[in-house]
Amino acid sequence: MVVLIVCMTQGLALLFAKIKQPRVIAEVVGGILLGPTAFGRIPNFSATVFPPQSLPYLSLVANIGLCLFMFVTGMEVDLAVFRRNAKKSIVISAAGMLLPFAVGVGVAVPVYHKFVNPGDASFGLFLLFIGVAISITAFPVLCRILTELNLLDTHVGITTLSAAVVDDVTAWILLALTVTLINASDGLTALWILLTCVGWILFIVFPIKWGYLWLARRSGSLGNGTPTPSMMTVTMLLVFVSSFFTDVIGVHAIFGAFIAGLIVPRDNGFSISLLEKIEDLVSILFLPLYFTLSGLKTDLGLLNDGTAWGYTFLVIAVAFLGKFVGCALPARLMGFNNREAGAIGMLMSCKGLVELIVLNIGLSAGILDTKVFSMFVMMAVILTFITSPCTILIYPEHAREHVSPNKSSSETPVNRTRRRSTSNTTGPISLMTRFTVVLSKVEHLPAVMTLTQFLQPPQTISSTMSKAHLIGYSDEKVDVLDPNSQAISPLAGNLPVLSDGTPRVSIDALRLIELTERTSAVMKGTGSEELMHRDTVISVMRTFGHLNRIPVSSVLSIVPRDSFSSSVTSHARETNADLVVIPWNLAPSTLEDTPQMTSGVVPQNPFDTIFGGRSAGADKTTTMNYSQFIRRVFAESPSDVALFIDRGLSPLETNTTYGQHIFLPFSGGPDDRLALAFMDSKKSKLALQT
Missing domain, CATH: 3.40.50.620 (HUPs)
Structure with a gap:
């Protein structure tokens, strides 16, 4: 079972990577193909490969992997990104949550009356759940898309990432509230569950976080940027204890894991080093198991009439337009041009892993049946699939303005052009x-x-430089004009100038x-x-x-x-x-x-x-x-x-005492002339002898 699942997802991942699709598409499609939609229609396939008695064990292992994935998702959330762009992030995120939530509730009404048995799910909870599901943005998948499209150093990428942080945290809070209402028998019980959850969050974020930071410093893990084995043990215990507690109080285990990920420090690359130790096991083994389990519950064959497909496309259109307009319109009003605003709206409409997790929670809680679940899975797959190509179409490379936060320069940019040396180049090559x-x-x-x-x-000092310019070195005053001075600081790079003005x-x-x-x-x-x-x-x-x-x-x-x-x-x-x-x-x-x-x-x-x-x-x-x-x-x-x-x-x-001896075979042509010009440059320390 495991071999088949891993081979299927890895093979599909290679295919989808060719068209620049995120890995989640391969995992979801692989799970759907292994389920009753495709391979499950082969006689005795499901009974042989996925026998019913094995599914509880598959579910147990998959949910352990899901908790680890949510822990990783929590580590990815960087609140510092939000703080640097708080104003735009809050406005875009708020509009991008409210409008999709409203239109999601609107489309949920006809879906409920058409496909849901009123005795199976509460009307109010169904509306709340669908509104949350449609308003979610998949933060982990969005991070990968922004990185692969080289948008992280653009205004669009920075704004989208910070708004997605707000979206992600808000969506999990709303989902926790929804799950609390589902599991509570009455309003008072729901209130107690909610207050207990808030208390646990405060307990994790403050005293546990302080203790975790103290232990990380004490063990040297934070200073070295690499967690020690004991630190890894404490971290894994924290993840599963937090997951167990939130599950026991009636929320869901994934919320505890997500909260635990939020407190991991990012200083000195500590969180990256910690992630490197667990991510392969999670992404290669655990997540494919979870999405295969999800695929076994997805049956697109149930969408067997025009009405079902009509509602499916309606859900897709409403989910896309609600998120796109909700994010693009405020972005346009805040000064972004049409392409930038469109790219922000397109990126924020991405669903991905988080959407599938939310839908599976709804299916397990009895809010969704298999048919409605399959409709929303189609919505998640299609919206994730179109995110990258549509973003490239709306916001091509020539329209991007890079702010280069990852650039460090000690000089002023020079605007000039230089053509490449070719066989048609004549005359001397410029300096x-x-x-x-x-x-x-x-x-x-x-x-x-x-x-x-x-x-x-070799540095020469301009004659216009005053002899009063002295450099302190080794507690002495040294005259830089004195040729006998031996202690000229190599750090005084800004003082020497070229005598010929080049x-x-x-x-x-x-x-x-x-x-x-x-x-x-x-x-x-x-x-x-x-x-x-x-x-x-x-x-x-x-x-x-x-x-x-x-x-x-x-x-x-x-x-x-x-x-x-x-x-x-x-x-x-x-x-x-x-x-x-x-x-x-x-x-x-x-x-x-x-x-x-x-x-x-x-x-x-x-x-x-x-x-x-x-x-x-x-x-x-x-x-x-x-x-x-x-x-x-x-x-x-x-x-x-x-x-x-x-x-x-x-x-x-x-031997560098008398300079370097370089042999240059010269037979003509643009390459040889360029090499000769490089060696013969008056700015080079190389001595040329023909």
Whole structure:
């Protein structure tokens, strides 16, 4: 059973990924196919693969996974995002909840009278539940869509994410209220359940959170950014104790898990490290089991007449228009243009995982029957499916305005253009002063440092600078005009100027991080500004540039591996880079976690036969992927591109006392002329002899 479920969802996920659909679509569709809608119609399939006596055990394991997923969802909620955009978030979220709730209640009336037996579900509870279900926005799926579409650093992405935080918390509160009313026998019991739930939330958010933070600091987990085994034990116990309590008082176990996720600190990447330890088990095993269990309850065959399909499309239209208009209209009134407002409305109409969880709660509580449940499952699948393509259509790349919260720069942008050197280029090549270096792992730093240290010429002090400009270093006053002074601070990068008035060389460091299917990668994307400050590669590159008096601006890009080349080319276009430098490390990786290969496996490196040596121990797949990335950059980049092959030479192997000796074979052509111009630049420290 487990093997079939996992294989089905993984296979569908690969197919849907080709059309840029979130993984949840594959999980939901896989569950529906395994249920009575498709495979269940095969004689004896359900009785053999999903026998009735096994379903309670499947339900138990699936609900454990559901609690863990809700814990992960709670960790994803970043209230700091809401605080930074509180005004717009509250207005858009409030309108985006009230209008869908109202139209949801409106459409629930005819659905109730047409499809629901009045003796099975209360009319008032049915209206309340449908209103909540239609007004929900799927926060986890929305985060992934924003990250994959590269919208997190746009005004649309920031506003949508902060509004979705409010939506998510509000929706769970309303759902908790609905479940409380369902489980209560009278109004007084419902009040006691609600007050007990509020008391438990306050208990978790204040004393338990303080104790959790104290323990995280005490154990060193918060300082290191990685939870210790004892901290993981405490965390898992907290999740299940909180889930057990909310289930016992009559709400639902998932609310306790969600509350536990809210108190996990995000400092120093602690929540991301904690998530990395549990997310694969949840996403690969537990969630597919839950959605298969949901699919076994979904029978689209019950929608067997025009009336049923007519109401299904009515529900879809009402759910979409209510959310779209409810969010797009206030966004337009608050200053967003038509495309931006439309994108906000489209993104906020996403349903996904959360919608399916809510519908399953309604089915288990007896509010929905199988036919109505199937209608709303269709609504959730279709609205989630159309979110990404419609957003791209409404808000294409050329219409986006990036605010670049993940960019750190020490210089003023320069607006100029430079054409790429081609075979038709004639005349001297203009001076190169603006370089973009690509960094995707720690091993690239030595190559980049080796190359960039020659870009900045020996510093000379302008004659107009007063001799009174002194630099304090080692508790001494040192005259920078004295050629015998040995203690000139390398940190005084802003004082020296070039005597000939030519512009200073600057470096744009583009840090590439792969966006995988893991939730932790999405959390890195939503917290890219914080990641910029603690990323080792960026910090080292900034420090290196500061010590060598080279202005270094850094940009963090978290994109899928297939989008690495487009990210490089778009950044080169935005910065008007004169030259894009791509390092390639041929030595085996030692600084980062990479797959290890046996000595008998020889990777196929296209440069091995040219430069000699082999990248022994390197991963073959990684090497081939990187070579494809390089080829695409060479083909698509608007700027000149240089590939720097790092053969792993240590500083001791190169004599720097009298400069570097570089051999340049020159046979003509645009590439050779560009290399010669780079070496012959008057701003280079390299001495050229023809």
